[in-house]
Amino acid sequence: MSKILVIGAGGVSSVAVHKMAQLIAAGNGTFGEILLASRTLSKCEAIAESVKQRTGVAITTAQIDADDVPALTALIEQEKPDLVVNLALPYQDLPIMDACLATGTDYLDTANYEPRDEAKFEYKWQWDYHDRFKDAGIMALLGSGFDPGVTSVFTCWLKKHHFDRIDTLDILDCNGGDHGQHFATNFNPEINIREVTANSRHWEKGQWVEGPPLTQKQEFDFEAVGPKNMYLMYHEEIESLKTHLPEIQRIRFWMTFGDAYLTHLAVLQNVGMTRIDPVMYEGREIIPLQFLKAVLPEPASLGETTKGNTNIGVIATGVKDGVEKTLYVKNICSHEAAYEETGNQGVSYTTGVPAMIGAAMMLSGQWRGKGVFNMEEFDPDPFMEMLNQHGLPWTLEELEAPLAF
Ligand code: NDP
Numbered sequence: 001m002s003k004i005l006v007i008g009a010g011g012v013s014s015v016a017v018h019k020m021a022q023l024i025a026a027g028n029g030t031f032g033e034i035l036l037a038s039r040t041l042s043k044c045e046a047i048a049e050s051v052k053q054r055t056g057v058a059i060t061t062a063q064i065d066a067d068d069v070p071a072l073t074a075l076i077e078q079e080k081p082d083l084v085v086n087l088a089l090p091y092q093d094l095p096i097m098d099a100c101l102a103t104g105t106d107y108l109d110t111a112n113y114e115p116r117d118e119a120k121f122e123y124k125w126q127w128d129y130h131d132r133f134k135d136a137g138i139m140a141l142l143g144s145g146f147d148p149g150v151t152s153v154f155t156c157w158l159k160k161h162h163f164d165r166i167d168t169l170d171i172l173d174c175n176g177g178d179h180g181q182h183f184a185t186n187f188n189p190e191i192n193i194r195e196v197t198a199n200s201r202h203w204e205k206g207q208w209v210e211g212p213p214l215t216q217k218q219e220f221d222f223e224a225v226g227p228k229n230m231y232l233m234y235h236e237e238i239e240s241l242k243t244h245l246p247e248i249q250r251i252r253f254w255m256t257f258g259d260a261y262l263t264h265l266a267v268l269q270n271v272g273m274t275r276i277d278p279v280m281y282e283g284r285e286i287i288p289l290q291f292l293k294a295v296l297p298e299p300a301s302l303g304e305t306t307k308g309n310t311n312i313g314v315i316a317t318g319v320k321d322g323v324e325k326t327l328y329v330k331n332i333c334s335h336e337a338a339y340e341e342t343g344n345q346g347v348s349y350t351t352g353v354p355a356m357i358g359a360a361m362m363l364s365g366q367w368r369g370k371g372v373f374n375m376e377e378f379d380p381d382p383f384m385e386m387l388n389q390h391g392l393p394w395t396l397e398e399l400e401a402p403l404a405f
Contacts, residue, residue: 001032002363005081007066007096008088009038010188011300011344012110012145014047015352016087018342019390020359021057030360035079037062038088050343066092072099081105085359087352089188090114090121097129097140106138108358110145110351111191112236119194119276123239127372134371141367142374144358145351146312146331147173147253148237149375150387154314154329154394155241157380162327166318167249170403171235174256176225177308177335177346183264184297186306186347190289193274196265201234202252203242214262218254218405222311224332230254240374268292299348306335306345313394317402326399331392341391350392357386 006017013036020031036044036059044061051059062079066072066088076084076099086096086109093113100107114121126142133140143149151171159166175186185192200211216232235253242251268274273292278285313330331350338349358375361367367378375383387394 001029002082003033003035003080004031004083004085004359004363005035005037005076005079006085006087007037007064007092008086009036009040009043009047010087010298011303011348012187012351012355013038013087014050014300015338015342015344015348016085016355016359017047017059017352018051018054019353019356021051021055021059023356023360024057025055030363034059035062035081036060037064037075039063039065054342066099067095069095069098069102072096073102076100076103076105083108083359083362085355086110087355089191091116093126097126100138100140101129101132101136104136104138106362107133107140108144108355108362109142110149110355112142112148114191114194117276119198121195121236123236123374130372137370139362139369140372141358141362142372143237143240144355144375146354146392147171147235148240149351149354149358150331150392151312151314152237152241152375153380153383153387155245155316156376157384158314158316158327158329159245159318160380162325163316163318163320165247166245166316167247168317168402169241169248169251170315171237171251171253172220172222172230172311172313172315172330173254174220174222174225174228174230174311175347176222176228176256176311177306179297179302179306179345181297181302181305183261184302185299186302186345187299187351189293189296189299193265193268193289193292194276195235196233196255196257197269197274198234200232201238202232202250203238203248204250214257220254220256222256223330224309225311228256229259230256241376244374244376300344303335303339303343303345303348306339309334310346310350312350315399315403324402326402328397328399329394331387331394333392338391353387353390353392357383357390360386
């Protein structure tokens with residue numbers, strides 16, 4: 001039985017740890033012990049308390065600043081986990097990977113590295129660790145959330161079972177939940193706003209096509225949500241999918257936003273509150289976006305009030321036995337059900353469950369390798385099976401025609 005070190009104690013971590021504890025309680029044998037460590041110890045303790053109440057499983061907690069590589073290395077050396085699950089922020093990816101290298105420990109995360117001073121994310125920084133991980137005989141699994149994560153598994157599963165070739169891929173992410181707040185983000189506000197305000201970028205015929213943020217919009221009727229405006233955005237799995245499935249001619253990522261969210265965001269941008277460069281305030285430097293994060297609701301606090309569903313899936317058009325077809329695989333997740341089960345809203349749930357499943361894939365040996373890997377490099381079948389068993393069931397549907405846009 002394995003020992004897991006989970007780093008970070010936000011909404012995603014809370015769901016992942018509850019799910020791992022459920023498996024321990026069920027005597028599944030994959031997860032043995034869980035150590036939850038984060039910057040703020042009281043948040044780890046609150047999760048541990050909830051896990052104990054809901055599952056009867058006791059987990060241990062520790063305080064750690066994951067940016068401090070020597071301190072994290074010492075913690076890993078002392079605790080000797082089999083796997084480090086990074087559910088802190090993308091800024092911590094490289095320091096945590098460094099500590100894993102120093103200690104010869106496997107690594108998993110749900111979001112790719114971003115430098116603090118530039119709102120830019122790409123896999124290069126983490127892919128550059130491949131040879132060092134390989135030489136050390138350890139494995140890193142990158143992006144084991146929903147998107148990135150499940151969306152890549154959906155794509156590989158379609159390719160494995162239903163297509164000889166995929167030509168176009170659209171990833172559709174709809175959060176149809178209402179949290180009752182004027183403005184709040186459903187995962188870490190700083191990371192969310194950096195992502196949403198970045199230029200749109202999609203992959204088409206061997207090159208990136210870039211445009212201004214949130215300008216290309218389409219209406220789409222999402223099952224269990226209704227019609228919503230979705231906007232073309234850049235998202236990290238486009239980079240890994242176009243690398244590992246180079247046959248795909250066009251890959252686009254769409255996310256829904258309500259008008260009120262976009263109006264608030266425009267005002268915040270216009271007044272400079274989303275800036276990530278330092279400004280002087282009362283004699284000290286502050287980063288406006290970090291200050292904004294401090295006054296916005298914590299995503300982990302939105303669970304109780306959020307009602308409605310998320311609906312995230314992929315639509316692929318391709319060819320099987322010479323015939324073109326369009327298939328749609330998706331999951332619908334209820335915010336209320338997620339809250340009832342784990343005390344967290346659906347966006348944390350749809351990320352935390354795949355983080356647990358990715359960890360289970362690695363620990364059970366079903367997904368193994370030496371080096372740094374993305375989700376689409378492994379057999380999708382056992383992952384798809386676990387999604388159905390652990391709260392994120394999916395459906396497959398054939399559409400009458402490719403998307404008209
Ligand atoms: P939260 O902000 O709720 O939680 C982040 C946690 O990380 C907090 O507990 C925070 O501590 C902790 N943390 C931050 N810095 C450090 C540090 N230096 N050392 C130790 N702990 C630290 O975020 P979420 O739970 O919403 O998101 C977690 C991750 O999941 C993010 O990387 C996000 O990008 C990713 N994500 C991925 C998705 C996917 O589908 N792939 C979807 C949604 C999110 P403190 O409480 O002290 O601030």
